[in-house]
Amino acid sequence: MHFKKLLLPLLILFGLSTSISQEQIDLDPLGGWYTYNFDHTFGTSNWGLNGEVQYTGYEATGDLNWFLVRTGLTYQLPESKVKFALGYGHATFGVIGPEESKVTEHRIYQEMKMPSKILGLTLNHRFRYEQRFFNGFFRSRFRYGLFFNIPLNNKQLLAKTWYLALYDELFINGERQLRNGGEVTFFDQNRIYGALGYAFTNNFKIQLGAMRLTRSTDDRMTLQASLHHKF
Incomplete structure (x- = not known):
């Protein structure tokens, strides 16, 4: 498959406007998102662990948006690639600009x-x-993500393979009424992502790309770099 033919639909899909309406917060044009993802299987069993560490900034190299550490116990159905997880995450959220105010979140999830x-x-x-x-406060959220990788110089995503990584993820709020009488929107956010990846080995990959993050409060592009590690 010709590389230019792959890039054209990618640019059409992800070449969206980064402008923000005047009614929204005046953000730096680009943020930064840096992630380490891991996946581990206990020997030859169907049990394992996966998780991630994320740092996201309102600017490409600073101004904390959130810092998240997440890990979960996984189970893969025998003779199947369907995998379940139960886990916990801890997140710290910052605010735009020099203000030091932060919010801490404890998160339980099933997937x-x-x-x-x-x-x-x-x-x-x-x-x-x-x-x-x-x-x-307590809030719940539903997420659906569709992920796929397109190998460029091999038929499969093996060691020494360049690939395109694409995904879209939709977030929907559960409870909309808050205890203080406030209300959140039904739509929480959507993430559209495209990146160029390289598999150093079958178990270690790197991706560099960009994400359009659309939330009820803002709509912007974010530079993203991620490491993906299986061990």
Whole structure:
């Protein structure tokens, strides 16, 4: 598959406007998002661990948006690629600008990952339900993500393979009424992502790309770099 033919639909899909309306907060044009993802299996069993460490800034190299550490116990169904997880995450959220105010969140989540095939590509579906506790409030959230990788110089994503990584994830709020009488929107956010990746080995990959993050409060582009590690 010709590389230029792959880039054209990618640019069409992800070449969206980064402008923000005057009614929204005046943000720096680009933020930064840096992630380490890990996946571990206990020997030859169906049990394992996965998780991530994320740092996201309102600017490419600073101004904390959030810092998240998450890990979960996983179980893969025998003779299947369907995987379930139960886990916990801890997040710290900052505010735009020099103000030092922060909010801490404790998060419990359950998820299911399920692959499917279409036109020779493997698509990965992720369904996640989150219970979020912060500042005396409880909120829940539903997430659905569609992920797929397109190998460029090999038929499969093996060692020494360049690839395109694409995904879209939709976030929907559960409880909309807050205890203080406030209300949150039904739509929480959407993330559209495209990146160029390289597999150093079958178990270690790096991706560099950009994400359009659309929330009820802002709409912006974010530079992203991520490491993906299986061990």
